[in-house]
Amino acid sequence: MKIHKVKVSVCIISILFSILGTSSISFADCTLPPQVTVEAMGEDIYQMIDDYESGIYKATIEDPNFNAKALFSEPANSSNDLIKEDIYQVKCLDAQNNTYEATCISKYSTRSLGLEREEQAEHKNVYIMVRIVYNTISITSGGGSFTAYNITTVKGGVVRTTNLHVVSHVKLSSTGNGQAYDASGNRVGIKREGTSQMITYLPVTGQVYSIPSEINYYYIPGSGGGTGGINECRIIGAHTSYEYLLEASAGWV
Numbered sequence: 001m002k003i004h005k006v007k008v009s010v011c012i013i014s015i016l017f018s019i020l021g022t023s024s025i026s027f028a029d030c031t032l033p034p035q036v037t038v039e040a041m042g043e044d045i046y047q048m049i050d051d052y053e054s055g056i057y058k059a060t061i062e063d064p065n066f067n068a069k070a071l072f073s074e075p076a077n078s079s080n081d082l083i084k085e086d087i088y089q090v091k092c093l094d095a096q097n098n099t100y101e102a103t104c105i106s107k108y109s110t111r112s113l114g115l116e117r118e119e120q121a122e123h124k125n126v127y128i129m130v131r132i133v134y135n136t137i138s139i140t141s142g143g144g145s146f147t148a149y150n151i152t153t154v155k156g157g158v159v160r161t162t163n164l165h166v167v168s169h170v171k172l173s174s175t176g177n178g179q180a181y182d183a184s185g186n187r188v189g190i191k192r193e194g195t196s197q198m199i200t201y202l203p204v205t206g207q208v209y210s211i212p213s214e215i216n217y218y219y220i221p222g223s224g225g226g227t228g229g230i231n232e233c234r235i236i237g238a239h240t241s242y243e244y245l246l247e248a249s250a251g252w253v
Helices: 043-054
Strands: 002-009 037-040 084-094 099-109 125-141 144-160 165-181 187-200 207-212 226-237 242-252
Touching: 043 084, 043 099, 043 144, 099 242, 125 165, 125 226, 125 242, 144 165, 144 242, 165 207, 187 207
Parallel strands: 002 242, 144 226
Antiparallel strands: 037 207, 084 099, 099 125, 125 144, 144 207, 165 187, 165 226, 226 242
16 A cells, blocks of 8 residues: 655644445544544634635734744645645634634645546545644743744644545644743743644544643744644545545644
8 A cells, every 4th residue: 555644734634434435424433532522623614615715715813923934834736646725824812811723724636645537636625624722922032032832732623525535543743842931931941742642443524633732831933942733634545545644733843
């Protein structure tokens, strides 16, 4: 079996349809670690896709100190067999405490997932998403002021797919490494922290899986470290011999 691994900027997955093309299995069929919670895909996710497909999508960025390109790198059509487009937003959840939610949705051409028939391509697209909740503080160091980030939650799921795809797992991960600071802005030394959780047995499309990051400190991007959240989806073309690991990430790493 041929395996391809793709790294996506924020962006996005994982999923659900059976190999026989039946509807998605029930939530009870998934194996959920105790740290994982699940919720329905929010209407804001579907609205972003609707706006994108209608040609009226505009990125919403509500973090005043935020450079979207630093968190969501430019999408890349990296090869003939993988085509990807990204859309994203950053919402303010609590301005007083500098709490934000960053979301990226990646659209993959299903032709890039081993489906080579031209007539299938138009209607067979896969949308995956990743979302992080994070807090910011300002650090003064060396005569300058820098924004440091602490990720508290990582979420991910498959938004939309077809019965020509089988997703066997969703893997959510968080990472924080490098020079760390506490919530008061005090330097606490070099740290390496984070966690990883696997959701197996055909995770359900339209569901968002969530884990606490287990990251305790704040990190400044580009200072010998960073922090981020990752959603990895293992997807199989049901009628092909292809298998892909699609990796969607959001963060400053």
